[in-house]
Amino acid sequence: xxxxxxxxxxxxxxxxxxxxxxxxxxxxxxxxxxxxxxxxxxxxxxxxxxxxxxxxxxxxxxxxxxxxxxxxxxxxxxxxxxxxxxxxxxxxxxxxxxxxxxxxxxxxxxxxxxxxxxxxxxxxxxxxxxxxxxxxxxxxxxxxxxxxxxxxxxxxxxxxxxxxxxxxxxxxxxxxxxxxxxxxxxxxxxxxxxxxxxxxxxxxxxxxxxxxxxxxxxxxxxxxxxxxxxxxxxxxxxxxxxxxxxxxxxxxxxxxxxxxxxxxxxxxxxxxxxxxxxxxxxxxxxxxxxxxxxxxxxxxxxxxxxxxxxxxxxxxxxxxxxxxxxxxxxxxxxxxx
Amino acid sequence: xxxxxxxxxxxxxxxxxxxxxxxxxxxxxxxxxxxxxxxxxxxxxxxxxxxxxxxxxxxxxxxxxxxxxxxxxxxxxxxxxxxxxxxxxxxxxxxxxxxxxxxxxxxxxxxxxxxxxxxxxxxxxxxxxxxxxxxxxxxxxxxxxxxxxxxxxxxxxxxxxxxxxxxxxxxxxxxxxxxxxxxxxxxxxxxxxxxxxxxxxxxxxxxxxxxxxxxxxxxxxxxxxxxxxxxxxxxxxxxxxxxxxxxxxxxxxxxxxxxxxxxxxxxxxxxxxxxxxxxxxxxxxxxxxxxxxxxxxxxxxxxxxxxxxxxxxxxxxxxxxxxxxxx
Numbered sequence: 014x015x016x017x018x019x020x021x022x023x024x025x026x027x028x029x030x031x032x033x034x035x036x037x038x039x040x041x042x043x044x045x046x047x048x049x050x051x052x053x054x055x056x057x058x059x060x061x062x063x064x065x066x067x068x069x070x071x072x073x074x075x076x077x078x079x080x081x082x083x084x085x086x087x088x089x090x091x092x093x094x095x096x097x098x099x100x101x102x103x104x105x106x107x108x109x110x111x112x113x114x115x116x117x118x119x120x121x122x123x124x125x126x127x128x129x130x131x132x133x134x135x136x137x138x139x140x141x142x143x144x145x146x147x148x149x150x151x152x153x154x155x156x157x158x159x160x161x162x163x164x165x166x167x168x169x170x171x172x173x174x175x176x177x178x179x180x181x182x183x184x185x186x187x188x189x190x191x192x193x194x195x196x197x198x199x200x201x202x203x204x205x206x207x208x209x210x211x212x213x214x215x216x217x218x219x220x221x222x223x224x225x226x227x228x229x230x231x232x233x234x235x236x237x238x239x240x241x242x243x244x245x246x247x248x249x250x251x252x253x254x255x256x257x258x259x260x261x262x263x264x265x266x267x268x269x270x271x272x273x274x275x276x277x278x279x280x281x282x283x284x285x286x287x288x289x290x291x292x293x294x295x296x297x298x299x300x301x302x303x304x305x306x307x308x309x310x311x312x313x314x315x316x317x318x319x320x321x322x323x324x325x326x327x328x329x330x331x332x333x334x335x336x337x338x339x340x341x342x343x344x345x346x347x348x349x350x
Numbered sequence: 351x352x353x354x355x356x357x358x359x360x361x362x363x364x365x366x367x368x369x370x371x372x373x374x375x376x377x378x379x380x381x382x383x384x385x386x387x388x389x390x391x392x393x394x395x396x397x398x399x400x401x402x403x404x405x406x407x408x409x410x411x412x413x414x415x416x417x418x419x420x421x422x423x424x425x426x427x428x429x430x431x432x433x434x435x436x437x438x439x440x441x442x443x444x445x446x447x448x449x450x451x452x453x454x455x456x457x458x459x460x461x462x463x464x465x466x467x468x469x470x471x472x473x474x475x476x477x478x479x480x481x482x483x484x485x486x487x488x489x490x491x492x493x494x495x496x497x498x499x500x501x502x503x504x505x506x507x508x509x510x511x512x513x514x515x516x517x518x519x520x521x522x523x524x525x526x527x528x529x530x531x532x533x534x535x536x537x538x539x540x541x542x543x544x545x546x547x548x549x550x551x552x553x554x555x556x557x558x559x560x561x562x563x564x565x566x567x568x569x570x571x572x573x574x575x576x577x578x579x580x581x582x583x584x585x586x587x588x589x590x591x592x593x594x595x596x597x598x599x600x601x602x603x604x605x606x607x608x609x610x611x612x613x614x615x616x617x618x619x620x621x622x623x624x625x626x627x628x629x630x631x632x633x634x635x636x637x638x639x640x641x642x643x644x645x646x647x648x649x650x651x652x653x654x655x656x657x658x659x660x661x662x663x664x665x666x667x668x669x670x671x672x673x674x675x676x677x
Contacts, residue, residue: 065632091635158523163608163625165425165633188426191633199525199619200608202629209493209604214501214524 031296034062035069035082038106038167038222039283042320043082046311050303057299066167067191073098073286079300081286084167085191086265097289099338100264101304101331102282104312105321107223107251108172109233113211114138116151120234121243124179124278127236130157130218131176132183133197138216153216160210160219163200165191171281172220175269223251224319238278239270246277251321254280260330280321290339297340304335305347398651401644408641417645423610425630430642432649434610438527438620439653442602443595445531445616446538451588454542462550463572474544481540489604492533497524497605500532505617520615523607528616530606534598538591545590549583550576582665589661596654599624623650
C-alpha cells in the first residue's frame with residue numbers, strides 16, 4: 014500500500030496511473046493494449062495485476078482498483094454487493110479439447126460423448142459412441158485418462174457451463190463453476206499443468222484455452238455444435254459464437270452452445286469491470302476513453318495474440334454502454350461519438 | 351559507627367555512576383530483545399486470528415467435526431470436507447521422511463566419518479545448490495521427467511514385486527501420492543543431510559577415539575559414540591525437513607494429481623492441504639469457500655504445531671535417557 018501510494022504520488026506530477034486487477038487469461042492482450050495506449054497517450058499509465066478473476070471481482074467491489082477484470086460475469090450475489098459495477102466485454106476466448114492417443118488425429122466429439130467422458134460414463138477410447146463419430150480413426154481399446162484444471166479458473170467455468178447446458182446429468186450431479194467436484198480424472202495446475210498431463214500420458218484427454226493450444230501447437234478436437242456441424246476452434250469460429258446470441262444490456266450472458274452455424278460451442282466473453290460513475294475526474298475520463306479505444310482500435314490487436322475479437326453487433330451494444338458511463342454524474346464525450 | 355563510615359557504605363552499596371549507565375543500556379537492549387522475541391509470537395497470533403476470522407462464515411451451517419472428518423469437496427454445492435487433504439499431506443510427508451532420513455544420515459556419516467577431508471566441499475556444494483532450487487523448478491522436473499519414469503518404470507516394477515500390498519496396487523498413473531512423496535524427498539534431502547553433517551561434526555573426537563581405543567570397530571564407534579551423541583540434532587534435522595514437506599505447495603500440486611479422494615494405493619491421485627489452498631484461493635469468491643480454505647490453513651497450522659510438539663517431547667525423552675545412561 015505504501016509503495017503504491019508513494020508510486021502514485023511520484024507519478025501524479027507528470028502522469029496519470031490507473032490501477033486494475035483480475036483475470037489472468039486476457040493478461041497478454043491487456044498488457045499489449047496498455048502498452049500501445051500508452052504510446053498514444055504518454056501521460057497515462059496502467060498498472061494491472063493478473064491475480065485471477067475472483068481477485069478482480071473482490072478488488073472492484075472493495076473499490077481498491079479503478080477497474081477489475083473477470084472471465085465469468087459476476088453472479089447476482091456478487092453484484093448485490095456492488096450494484097453499480099458495469100460489465101464491458103473486451104474479447105472472446107474458447108476452450109479446446111486436446112488428446113494424446115498415439116496415432117489419432119482429427120478427433121471429432123459430440124456434446125454427449127464429451128460429457129460422457131467427463132462424467133466417467135465413457136471410459137474406453139473404442140467406446141461405440143466414439144467409433145460412430147470417428148469412422149476410420151484408429152481408436153485403441155485403452156482406458157481414457159481424463160485431465161482437468163485443478164486451480165479455480167474462468168476456463169473451467171466456461172467448460173463446465175457448456176457441459177451443464179448440453180448434459181442434464183452434468184447439470185444435476187456436477188454443475189458449473191470455477192472449481193467443481195470432478196467425477197473422474199486428475200487435475201493439472203494451469204493450462205501448462207493440463208497440457209503436461211495430456212502430453213506425458215498416452216490416452217489422456219484434457220481441455221485448455223484456445224490461445225494456449227495455438228501457441229503450443231496442440232491439435233484440438235472438432236466439436237459438434239448446436240446446429241449439428243463439427244467445428245474446429247479458431248478465432249473466427251469463437252467470434253461467431255457471440256454473433257447471433259441475444260445479448261442482455263448488462264452483457265452478463267453465457268454464449269456456450271451457440272446456435273450460430275459456424276460457431277465453436279465452448280466460448281465465452283472476458284470482461285472489464287468498472288464503476289458506472291467515476292469519482293476521480295481525470296482518471297475516470299481517461300478510463301472511459303480507454304474502454305472505447307479497446308473495444309474499437311484495440312480489437313485489431315486481439316487476433317495476432319490468439320484472442321477472438323468482438324462481433325460487430327456486440328461492439329455496437331458496447332458503444333451504447335460506454336456512453337452511459339459518467340464522471341461525477343456527467344456524461345463523457347468519447348472519441349468517435 | 352562513624353557517620354563518615356555510614357556514608358561510605360551507602361556509597362559503596364550504590365553502584366558507581368558509570369556502571370549504572372551501562373545498566374540502562376543493558377536494560378533497554380534487554381527490552382528490545384524481549385520486544386522482538388514477543389513480536390514473532392504476536393505475528394503468529396495475528397495470523398491465527400485472521401485465519402479464524404476468515405474461516406468463521408464456513409461454520410455457520412456445517413460443524414467443525416463434519417468438516418474435518420468429511421472427504422466430500424464440492425465447491426458448486428458448497429459442501430466441504432478436509433480429510434482427503436489431511437490424508438494426502440500426511441502420506442506424502444511420511445514417504446518423504448522415510449526415504450530421506452536414512453539416506454541423509456548415511457550421507458552425513460559417510461562424509462564426516464569416512465570420506466577423505468577433501469571430498470566434503472566437493473559433495474556439499476551441489477547439496478547446498480539443491481536447496482537453492484525454486485520449488486516450481488522441482489515441480490516441472492517432476493512433471494516432465496520423474497512422472498513419466500514412475501509411470502513406465504518404477505510403478506509397474508513395484509506393482510509386480512510388491513503388488514500383494516495394497517500400497518502398490520492399481521494402474522500406474524505416474525502422478526499421485528508416490529510422485530508427491532518422491533519430489534518432497536528430493537527437496538528436503540539437502541536440509542536433512544546438511545544439518546546431520548553439522549551435527550556429526552560437533553561430536554568430540556575424544557569420544558570417537560575413546561571408543562576406538564576400547565577396541566570398537568569403526569562401525570561400532572559410529573553406532574555407539576557418534577550417533578547417540580548426535581541423536582537430538584539428527585531428530586531436529588528430520589523435523590526441519592518435515593516442516594518443509596508439510597508446507598510445500600507448488601512442487602506437490604504439480605505431481606500429486608489434485609483429486610480430493612482417499613486411496614490406500616500410493617499410485618492413486620490425491621491432494622494436499624497447501625496445494626488446494628493455492629489452487630482455489632485466488633478464484634474463491636463466496637464467503638463459505640474462502641472460509642473453508644482458511645480453515646484448511648488453520649488445520650495445516652495445527653498439524654505443524656502438533657508434530658513439532660511431539661518431536662520436542664521426543665527430543666526431551668531421548669536427552670533424558672541419554673543423561674541417565676551415558677554412552
